Amino acid sequence: MSNSGAKAALKGYRLQTLYILHEILQSRDSELIFQPEGNEDLAVYQGEKIVRAVQVKALNVPLTLSHFIEPEKKDTFIHRSLDLLYGKESPRVEIVSFGEIGNELASAWSKSDSNREINQGKIRKKLTNLKISDSQVDRLFECLVWHPVVEDELSRKVSKYLSKTLTSGSIEHALSLLTSWLYVASENRTKITHKMLFEKISSIGQYFAEREAHHLEWFKSITPLDNKKDIENIELEKEFYRGVSTRFSHIQANLDTIRQSQLTAIDNKFENSQTIIVHGASGQGKTTLAYRYLYEYVPESWRLQINFIEDRIHAQSIALAIADQLAIFDATLYLFIDVTPRDPDWTALVKALLERPNIKILVSIREEDLARQNISNDQLGFPELVQLNLSQEEAKHIYFNLIEKGVAKPYPSFEQAWLGFGGNGSCWNMCSFLLKLSLLEKSLGVRLVV
Secondary structure, eight states: OOHHHHHHHHHHHHHHHHHHHHHHHHOOOTTEEEEETSSBTEEEEETTEEEEEEEEEOOSSOBOGGGTOOTTOSOSHHHHHHHHHTSSSOOEEEEEESSOBOHHHHHHTOSSOTTHHHHHHHHHHHHHTTTOOHHHHHHHHHHOEEEEOOHHHHHHHHHHHHHHHOSSSOHHHHHHHHHHHHHHHHHHTOOEEHHHHHHHHHHHHHHHHHHHHHHHHBTTTEEEOOOOSSOOHHHHHHHHHHTOOOOHHHHHTTOSOOOHHHHHHHHHHHTTOSEEEEEESTTSOHHHHHHHHHHHHSOGGGEEEEOOOOSHHHHHHHHHHHHHHHHTOOSOEEEEEEOOTTOTTHHHHHHHHTTOTTEEEEEEEEHHHHHTOOOOGGGGTSOEEEEEOOOHHHHHHHHHHHHHHTSSOOOSOHHHHHHHHTSOSOHHHHHHHHHHHHHHHHHHTSOOOO
16 A cells, blocks of 8 residues: 555544544434444444444545446445345445535435436446446435535534543543544444443543643652662661651661561451551551561562642542552552641542552551541451550560660660660650660760669
């Protein structure tokens, strides 16, 4: 096929698709079924009965009879039309033209043209030469319907309809996506209803909303938890042991104490639940534990963090942005929500994401903030809970870990350190107690025994 021929074919497919789209959109009969490339370019059914067969032309020259017949061929449009018109269902047979309909055809099928009989005679002669009977020619004159259409007018009507149904995104892009969908439907001769098309338009609107939300939220309210290539361990260590809020880079620098039993508990609970809530009093290491789990158990490209949730509307926007990511992501995403007192609408985000099967949600929250949530477990997908309380056994693990890291000085025994601590408090209280004692010994130059 030459380049000009290829361009003409592509234009013909595009305009054929535009016409089919227009016909389905303007249809008010919900029972009609449209089949691209069915009988002719478009077949329209009511139930199992074919009621319309449409041939679409988009030529740069006026239509003539020669565009529909070929000598010696018995499977031309004219022959197929006669088979339909004399068949049991006798559908309406139409020719839709995006170009000019030639004078001879237009006159012969006109109800009022003064040259009608002359032009009908010319067409009758050509058709009878192809062994088509006079009665068959009469049936063609009686039943064939010719429709000239204008591309700009159809485009305008389709765009107007889409503008009323799409909540976001470009009408031009939506039309492009619908055209691609109809191309595939034409290849497969798929039968389409008005409802199916409306659902496709809705899904395109959803796609646009998700893309828009992705653009708005990514690297703002949503950030990937990436491994940093160059981390300043000394500065991070100073921050971490001074009590600065834990960041993912602190975990990457291995400054925390690994709490294996709690990590295993989270991982086991994720096997049966989509949402895990780590809760406890301030200073119990909820954020640190969550970061450690994500660092140890989840591949780098599969983990995200929510930085803030302004309100329920913002929660929906975040959910759309994540849905957009999930649409192109053939794996399970892990989402971390570190709830603060300023994030009362974190539950709205969890609820919005529960319908997505390939996402796991890890929440860390203070005990008092969790108690304030007036929402039932079923609305959160029946989350599993992991409660953090500092036990003596865990305090012992922290004690030896800090000594091994060289940031705390050893007591004569852990039991003495535990006694000096008072045996009651948070994980951070314990760490702070050991670190302050170590600093005090350094400043005094003596060993203190409590």
